[in-house]
Amino acid sequence: MELKTNVLYYGDNLDILRGHILDEAIDLIYLDPPFNSNRSYNVLFRESSGAGSEAQIEAFEDTWHWGPSAQGVYEEVVTGPHQKVARMLQAMVDGLGHNDVTAYLSMMAIRLVELHRVLKPAGALYLHCDPTASHYLKTLMDSIFGTLNFRNEVVWHYGQRTAFHKGHFSRKHDTLLLYAKSAKHRISPISLPWTREDFLTHRHDVLSDADGREYIWTDGGRGKPRYKRYVDEVLGKGKPADSVWEIPIIDSAAKERLGYPTQKPLALLERIVSASSNPGDVVLDPFCGCGTAVHAAHKLGRRWIGIDITHLAIGLIRRRMQDAFPGIAIEVIGEPVDLAGARDLASTKPKQFEYWVVDKLDAHPTGGKGPDLDGVKPFMEFGGKPKRAVISVKGTKSVNPEMIREVLGALGPDKPIGILVILAEPTKGMVAQAAAAGFYDSNGQKHQRLQIMTVREILSGKRPSLPSPASPFAKAPLEKEKGEQGEML
Numbered sequence: 108m109e110l111k112t113n114v115l116y117y118g119d120n121l122d123i124l125r126g127h128i129l130d131e132a133i134d135l136i137y138l139d140p141p142f143n144s145n146r147s148y149n150v151l152f153r154e155s156s157g158a159g160s161e162a163q164i165e166a167f168e169d170t171w172h173w174g175p176s177a178q179g180v181y182e183e184v185v186t187g188p189h190q191k192v193a194r195m196l197q198a199m200v201d202g203l204g205h206n207d208v209t210a211y212l213s214m215m216a217i218r219l220v221e222l223h224r225v226l227k228p229a230g231a232l233y234l235h236c237d238p239t240a241s242h243y244l245k246t247l248m249d250s251i252f253g254t255l256n257f258r259n260e261v262v263w264h265y266g267q268r269t270a271f272h273k274g275h276f277s278r279k280h281d282t283l284l285l286y287a288k289s290a291k292h293r294i295s296p297i298s299l300p301w302t303r304e305d306f307l308t309h310r311h312d313v314l315s316d317a318d319g320r321e322y323i324w325t326d327g328g329r330g331k332p333r334y335k336r337y338v339d340e341v342l343g344k345g346k347p348a349d350s351v352w353e354i355p356i357i358d359s360a361a362k363e364r365l366g367y368p369t370q371k372p373l374a375l376l377e378r379i380v381s382a383s384s385n386p387g388d389v390v391l392d393p394f395c396g397c398g399t400a401v402h403a404a405h406k407l408g409r410r411w412i413g414i415d416i417t418h419l420a421i422g423l424i425r426r427r428m429q430d431a432f433p434g435i436a437i438e439v440i441g442e443p444v445d446l447a448g449a450r451d452l453a454s455t456k457p458k459q460f461e462y463w464v465v466d467k468l469d470a471h472p473t474g475g476k477g478p479d480l481d482g483v484k485p486f487m488e489f490g491g492k493p494k495r496a497v498i499s500v501k502g503t504k505s506v507n508p509e510m511i512r513e514v515l516g517a518l519g520p521d522k523p524i525g526i527l528v529i530l531a532e533p534t535k536g537m538v539a540q541a542a543a544a545g546f547y548d549s550n551g552q553k554h555q556r557l558q559i560m561t562v563r564e565i566l567s568g569k570r571p572s573l574p575s576p577a578s579p580f581a582k583a584p585l586e587k588e589k590g591e592q593g594e595m596l
């Protein structure tokens with residue numbers, strides 16, 4: 108099996124890791140698994156009744172509940188060959204009960220074992236989490252990586268505005284647990300700007316030359332004479348990054364904001380990639396969301412692999428990378444490439460089928476809620492007036508005229524065009540019904556008001572007829588890639 112890089116995998120990372128990623132193939136792993144830490148502690152630890160609480164893993168619903176799938180992975184871990192993690196997980200579940208936190212820990216344990224397997228001996232892993240579960244995760248990681256391979260707890264402090272709370276201090280940091288696979292991992296120095304005031308805060312030994320230039324005496328070590336270091340030279344070299352990283356959160360006005368709720372700042376990922384990998388290395392993000400880690404990796408001349416379980420994320424990353432690095436070739440593995448694949452997706456994961464179709468049309472998913480049906484595709488009317496087409500996706504084996512009536516019912520002055528995407532072929536009656544809906548006239552150009560498209564047509568490249576489409580997505584700013592040596596080209 109050959110390791111593919113600069114690829115996105117659609118699917119559950121446990122399956123992808125087991126099926127596609129070789130042992131000791133990866134230099135750096137960053138993972139930011141979803142966890143609903145905004146819920147209160149007592150809700151997270153509430154005992155699960157079991158039935159009816161199956162894990163719901165969607166991009167915007169990030170809670171993992173105790174249910175058959177958590178129970179299944181728990182049993183797999185505790186009866187598996189990795190005795191240390193088996194005992195540790197069992198102890199946690201015995202002590203804490205069956206709840207969201209232990210479901211999350213079970214799901215993580217089985218994946219961390221695989222991630223450890225795929226890391227190279229000189230590789231490292233950064234697990235992004237927060238204080239809700241970081242202490243349990245560290246214990247699990249100790250049992251998988253070995254206590255000696257724990258390198259740092261990095262505090263990502265993003266606090267800007269804070270507020271007084273009666274019961275606790277304002278929570279303004281996330282935690283990154285850094286583990287190396289072995290003693291071989293090396294961190295490249297990261298130097299940060301250092302102001303004179305910063306430098307002088309803890310020093311009372313600054314002297315001045317006759318010309319006023321400030322200096323300090325530095326111990327030469329072991330019998331060597333002390334030597335003079337000028338403050339301006341020290342400041343020029345910058346200060347080494349420590350384990351508290353002050354990096355602002357992406358605020359609502361940030362250019363890099365793409366609208367994915369858990370998007371992390373590029374600066375955070377650039378620091379991780381620069382510190383723990385070299386140009387040409389392979390970086391893996393198994394929970395890649397809107398792709399911040401793969402973006403940072405590509406920008407810094409690393410190869411990369413991204414995995415996500417939703418087409419929402421995969422579509423967004425592909426677009427993000429193409430906007431930032433025009434002409435980039437990205438292979439997506441696991442999305443339907445033919446009608447049989449599309450049928451399979453529609454029958455096994457209808458929501459993902461809907462996201463995939465909406466993404467294919469370069470439209471914005473609405474999640475099937477509200478008057479805009481399953482997706483919207485904005486276009487610009489003559490004179491610069493924004494309008495949109497609404498999209499309805501039906502992955503059923505049979506189709507009926509009610510589907511057309513539903514789309515017609517959603518049309519209005521700002522939404523003059525409707526697109527009905529179906530997996531089955533339309534009936535003659537439906538085609539006639541769509542034709543009877545007439546045309547929308549856009550500056551002399553006629554577009555059918557109701558357009559039926561089959562998935563077969565979409566797969567063969569056909570697209571809806573619209574007046575100049577406008578992309579509904581926030582554009583990632585254009586990047587300059589760095590070359591093999593990490594230099595800007």
Ligand SMILES: C[S@@+](CC[C@H](N)C(=O)[O-])C[C@H]1O[C@@H](n2cnc3c(N)ncnc32)[C@H](O)[C@@H]1O
Binds near residue numbers: 166367371397400420
């Ligand atoms: C917190 S987000 C990651 C955000 C990312 N760091 C970024 O900057 O955009 C977690 C992602 O993990 C994905 N996910 C959840 N469970 C998964 C699984 N079992 N396999 C692969 N991806 C999964 C979710 O769809 C979500 O996009």
